[in-house]
Amino acid sequence: MKLKFFLFALLGVIATAQAQNTGTVTGKIIEKSNNAPISYATVSLKENGKVVSGVNTDDNGDFSFKNLALKNYTIEIQYIGFRKYIGSVLLNENKKSATVNVSLEEEATQLKGVNIVAERSTIEQKIDRKVVTVGKDLTTAGASASDIMNNIPSVNVDQDGKLSLRGNDNVRVLIDGRPSNIDPAQLLKQIPSTSIKKIELITNPSAKYNPEGMSGIINIILHKNANTGFNGSYSGGITFGETAKYNQSLDLNYKTGKVNFFGNAGNNFGTYFNDGHIQRLDQNVSQKLEISNDNDNYLYKVGMDYLINDHNTLSFYTNQNKSTGTGIVNTDIDYNNGDPEIKNIYQKSRYQGPNETGTYNLAYKHIFKKEGHTLDFEGNYSKTTESQNANFDTQTTTPANAVNSVVYNDYIHENRKLGTLNVDYVNPLNDKTTLEAGAEARITRTENIYNTTNAAFKSSVYTYDTDIYSAYVTFGQKYKKFSYQLGARFESYNVKSFLTPDEKNFDDDYITLYPSAYLTYNLNEKNVLQLSYSRRVDRPSLEQTKPIREFSTPLVTSYGNQELRPQFTNSVEVNYTKTLEKGSITAGVFVRAINDQISRTLRPDPDDPSEKQILGFTNFDHNTAYGFDVSLNYKLTKWWDIQPAIDFSSIKQQGVVFQLDPDTNLSSPKERHVTTSAFNARMNSNFKPTKRLSFLLFGFYRGPVDEIQQRRNEMYKIDVGSRYTLLDNKMNISLRFNDVFNTMKFSFDGIYPYPQTGQFTWESQTVYLGLTYNFGGAKIKKLERKQREDNTNQGGGGMF
Numbered sequence: 001m002k003l004k005f006f007l008f009a010l011l012g013v014i015a016t017a018q019a020q021n022t023g024t025v026t027g028k029i030i031e032k033s034n035n036a037p038i039s040y041a042t043v044s045l046k047e048n049g050k051v052v053s054g055v056n057t058d059d060n061g062d063f064s065f066k067n068l069a070l071k072n073y074t075i076e077i078q079y080i081g082f083r084k085y086i087g088s089v090l091l092n093e094n095k096k097s098a099t100v101n102v103s104l105e106e107e108a109t110q111l112k113g114v115n116i117v118a119e120r121s122t123i124e125q126k127i128d129r130k131v132v133t134v135g136k137d138l139t140t141a142g143a144s145a146s147d148i149m150n151n152i153p154s155v156n157v158d159q160d161g162k163l164s165l166r167g168n169d170n171v172r173v174l175i176d177g178r179p180s181n182i183d184p185a186q187l188l189k190q191i192p193s194t195s196i197k198k199i200e201l202i203t204n205p206s207a208k209y210n211p212e213g214m215s216g217i218i219n220i221i222l223h224k225n226a227n228t229g230f231n232g233s234y235s236g237g238i239t240f241g242e243t244a245k246y247n248q249s250l251d252l253n254y255k256t257g258k259v260n261f262f263g264n265a266g267n268n269f270g271t272y273f274n275d276g277h278i279q280r281l282d283q284n285v286s287q288k289l290e291i292s293n294d295n296d297n298y299l300y301k302v303g304m305d306y307l308i309n310d311h312n313t314l315s316f317y318t319n320q321n322k323s324t325g326t327g328i329v330n331t332d333i334d335y336n337n338g339d340p341e342i343k344n345i346y347q348k349s350r351y352q353g354p355n356e357t358g359t360y361n362l363a364y365k366h367i368f369k370k371e372g373h374t375l376d377f378e379g380n381y382s383k384t385t386e387s388q389n390a391n392f393d394t395q396t397t398t399p400a401n402a403v404n405s406v407v408y409n410d411y412i413h414e415n416r417k418l419g420t421l422n423v424d425y426v427n428p429l430n431d432k433t434t435l436e437a438g439a440e441a442r443i444t445r446t447e448n449i450y451n452t453t454n455a456a457f458k459s460s461v462y463t464y465d466t467d468i469y470s471a472y473v474t475f476g477q478k479y480k481k482f483s484y485q486l487g488a489r490f491e492s493y494n495v496k497s498f499l500t501p502d503e504k505n506f507d508d509d510y511i512t513l514y515p516s517a518y519l520t521y522n523l524n525e526k527n528v529l530q531l532s533y534s535r536r537v538d539r540p541s542l543e544q545t546k547p548i549r550e551f552s553t554p555l556v557t558s559y560g561n562q563e564l565r566p567q568f569t570n571s572v573e574v575n576y577t578k579t580l581e582k583g584s585i586t587a588g589v590f591v592r593a594i595n596d597q598i599s600r601t602l603r604p605d606p607d608d609p610s611e612k613q614i615l616g617f618t619n620f621d622h623n624t625a626y627g628f629d630v631s632l633n634y635k636l637t638k639w640w641d642i643q644p645a646i647d648f649s650s651i652k653q654q655g656v657v658f659q660l661d662p663d664t665n666l667s668s669p670k671e672r673h674v675t676t677s678a679f680n681a682r683m684n685s686n687f688k689p690t691k692r693l694s695f696l697l698f699g700f701y702r703g704p705v706d707e708i709q710q711r712r713n714e715m716y717k718i719d720v721g722s723r724y725t726l727l728d729n730k731m732n733i734s735l736r737f738n739d740v741f742n743t744m745k746f747s748f749d750g751i752y753p754y755p756q757t758g759q760f761t762w763e764s765q766t767v768y769l770g771l772t773y774n775f776g777g778a779k780i781k782k783l784e785r786k787q788r789e790d791n792t793n794q795g796g797g798g799m800f
Contacts, residue, residue: 023091025065027100029057029077037061038104041079044371045089047071050431051371056310070096077102129202129219130575130586134193145196145220146188147768151684151698152199153631153645155218163188165215166203166590166627166649170538170567170598172213175220178361178380179210179418187321188220191299195235195249195264197223203590204532204573207472207487207516208436211536223251230254231776237734238770241763245270258307262317265300278758282662283335287555289760290330297323303361311367319359319382327351333554345554346395353388353412372428384416392454394554408454412548417445432478436487439471450548460499462546466539467494474516481522489514495539497562499547506545506562512537526579533572538598540564544617557605558615565619567596583634583641592625594651602709603658604667604753613753618656620708625651643684650677653708657752667753672708679703696721696736710750717744717764731773739764 025045029038043063044054052073057063070091077085082104089098132152149157156164163184165171173184175191200219202209209217236248249266276289303317333345359382366375390410397403424438448462474487494509516534523529546560575588596619605612627649635641652675658667681701688694698719705712721736744764749757 021070022067023070023096023098025068025073025075025089025091025098025100027063027102029061029063029079029102029104031082032103032105035103038079038082041077041082041104044076044078046074046076049074054369054371075100077104079104129200129205130588132199132201134196134199145191145193148193148196149188151682152201153682154201154203154629154647154680156680156702157188163218165201165218166629166647169215170213171215172210172217173220174217176222177219179420191220191222191266195222195251195266197221203588204534204571205516205536206474206485206518206534207489207514208438208474210440210442210470211489211491211514212539213536216536231774233772233774235770235772237768239270239766239768241766242273243271245272260305260307261302262304263300263302265298267296267298269296270294272763274760274762276758276760278756281755281757282660283754286334286336288332288334290332291328293325293327295323295325297321311369313365313367315361315363315365317361319357319361321355321357321359323355325351325353325355331554344397346397347554348393350391351388352390353386355384355386357382357384370428372426372434374424374426376422376424378420378422378424380418380420382418384414386412386414386416388412408452410454411449411451413449415445415447416542417443419443434476435473436475437471437473440469442466442468442470446542448542448546448548458501460501460548462497462499462548464497464542464545465495468492476518483520483522485516485518487516489516493539497545499562504547504562508565528577530575530577531573532575533570536569536571537566538569539566540598540617544598554612556613556615561617564598564617565596567594567598567619569594580634582636583632585630585632585634587628587630589628590626592651594623594625596620597623597653599653599708601657602753604660609660609665609667621654623651623653625649639688641686644682646679646681648677648679650675652676657708659752660754662754670752672752674706674708676705676707677703678705692725694723696723709752710748713747713749715744715746717741721768727773730775731771734768734770734772736768738766738768 027043029041029043030036031038037057038061039057041057041061041063042054043057045052045065045068053065053068055063055065068091070093073089073091075085075087075089085102085104087100087102089100091098130153134148146157149155149163154166163169163171163173172179173187175187198221200221201216202219203216205211205213205217230253232250232252234248234250237246239245239247245268247266247268249264251264252262254261271292271294274289274291274293276291278287278289280286299319299321301317301319303315306314308314327350329347329349329351331345331347331349333347335344359380361378361380363376363378365377368374388411390412392406392408392410394406395403396406420440420442422438422440425436427435429435444464444466446464448464450462451459468491470489470491472487472489474485476485477483490511490513492511494507496505496507498505514535514537517532519531521529540561542560544560545562545564547562548560570593571590572592573588573590575586577587578585598617599620601616601618603614603616605614627647629645629647631643631645633641633643652673654671654673656669657672659670660667680703683697683699685697686694687697696719698721699717700719701716702714704714717739718741719736719738720740721734723732723734725732742765745759745761747757747759
């Protein structure tokens with residue numbers, strides 16, 4: 001008993017002695033303008049630049065640190081929308097407690113609405129990505145995300161809305177770091193341009209990211225609201241072309257206590273027109289196409305964030321997309337060689353069908369006491385149902401005016417399910433070392449049902465399923481001017497496809513390592529040099545593999561290739577960023593080695609090799625590519641800034657083409673080598689004569705490109721626009737005249753499988769009138785949305 005009493009007494013003495021040799025720091029944080037307490041401000045204590053401890057203020061703006069060693073500390077207080085406070089705290093034997101009461105001063109820019117948009121866009125080079133902060137100059141470009149993409153350096157959008165990065169369309173598109181079941185070309189047309197905060201160009205992604213996409217990743221980050229109370233924004237616009245197209249969106253947010261509710265809805269509708277002409281030169285056969293698409297799209301999202309406490313946040317949202325459309329393709333084929341036996345053909349095709357995608361997301365975030373130490377869990381499930389009812393009416397007219405009509409229908413129904421479960425962990429081991437790790441399970445199930453009344457084809461069912469399990473780890477350190485990051489991603493991939501009634505199946509299963517490395521050297525504060533390496537993969541998509549007729553004219557039929565292999569790319573890049581007094585300049589050079597490149601093919605139809613062609617996909621042999629890009633963001637005067645950019649890419653391709661012998665009327669394969677080079681230049685210039693009024697001038701040029709099958713000719717245009725701000729910066733009215741001289745067109749020349757030339761035009765010359773209005777609004781009072789704002793730590797991992 002005496003021994004126990006002695007031990008307890010000894011422990012009490014030790015505890016008392018320790019308490020007497022430690023100190024406390026307390027304080028209160030308020031707003032300077034109205035003395036209101038600031039809750040959830042970040043308070044950090046540092047010793048020699050290293051974080052010793054950190055807390056968040058409570059609902060009354062109070063904070064406290066206990067059991068601190070008696071030393072000199074630096075105290076930093078940060079809160080979004082307010083200027084950072086830096087002070088000093090001294091604890092010693094004579095002063096074991098300190099009180100720090102601080103009045104934070106608001107930043108010059110007031111937060112008055114949902115979307116805080118800068119006047120002009122900026123470009124920043126980070127360790128593994130180029131970040132374009134979208135300003136009002138880009139949102140003036142048009143109604144949707146698709147409209148502004150051609151204004152982004154190294155990014156191009158073709159007449160069908162398909163994206164390419166550095167001249168390559170093997171690019172992965174993410175929204176807030178997450179994939180979508182919706183086709184990117186369609187999705188970008190439905191996202192209002194005013195909803196975009198940043199666009200990240202990740203041209204050489206680290207092992208943290210899923211490895212799909214040869215040319216990299218385009219991550220679109222949307223605005224997120226962190227204001228208390230009720231607030232929102234409305235945007236609407238009309239595009240005048242051959243007919244008017246309409247778009248509108250509404251963003252709403254309500255934050256109270258620890259709960260934040262958010263939602264947005266948008267829709268766009270209108271009829272879009274395209275015209276095409278293809279001339280076959282060896283037989284003087286012309287093919288004219290008139291295409292119209294009447295689309296009606298709806299996209300809405302609702303969700304909530306719940307701040308359990310200072311260290312734990314739970315979030316949920318659902319994203320719903322519904323679209324209906326009617327596409328009409330009229331094809332008129334004229335044989336102009338005077339042969340009385342030759343018939344002319346006219347085909348009218350009509351495509352109709354709804355498309356619905358529902359996405360459900362649940363996320364949990366834990367923030368450890370140490371600054372930057374986080375753990376994220378996220379589950380995501382989406383289901384897409386798409387139906388297409390196609391009607392084909394083909395009329396053949398003889399020189400004697402006799403008409404033979406053939407009518408048939410195709411029906412395609414597709415179900416696609418995508419489920420992902422992932423975990424991401426970030427641990428800054430110290431102020432110079434960071435460890436990141438994560439894992440992911442990604443399951444896709446797809447069923448495609450094809451029925452037809454055409455006796456020449458047969459109905460079928462095609463299933464395409466993939467199971468992907470992966471885990472990654474990255475490790476990075478900083479040494480004064482030098483920093484590095486090494487990473488590796490291990491992935492198990494399995495794909496199974498089956499076609500009935502042909503009983504054709506394809507199965508592929510492999511385990512692959514995807515390493516990455518980044519080396520960064522800061523020459524000085526204004527000059528940064530970076531070297532990076534990554535290995536990536538492009539897997540065949542459902543559309544590329546399904547051996548089902550998807551598109552058809554009387555002379556061209558499109559099929560997928562069930563036995564396509566994935567293509568692998570090893571990429572090395574060097575990037576340079578220089579900060580100027582009035583702007584910045586970024587430049588990059590890349591080299592890629594590509595194995596089994598997936599490319600389009602055009603070959604004669606074996607059933608009618610002299611007349612018809614089959615459009616498909618195949619794997620080409622080993623190819624190499626290189627290129628560079630340079631962009632400048634510079635403010636010439638207070639009222640004039642410019643953003644010129646150029647990019648160049650070149651790829652050595654080799655593949656098999658088919659060439660028709662006019663004497664024997666037979667086609668023979670031919671191996672062809674070609675260097676495909678693409679050059680793009682653009683200039684964005686903004687003029688601001690008054691605080692409320694600004695003007696925009698944008699020019700774009702894309703040079704000619706030689707490809708395996710054909711040569712694409714040059715394209716260019718000039719846009720002009722203006723914007724007027726009123727109602728204390730809450731309302732913006734935008735006006736833009738696109739393609740002023742009506743010069744944009746897609747034209748090509750080819751000799752395989754026979755000589756032909758063609759041109760396609762669309763409604764590139766349009767006038768866009770748009771309006772945005774922000775309402776409600778209050779100062780930011782909570783932290784939970786900001787903790788997920790950056791998206792830097794999202795989009796990678798997953799859980800098994």
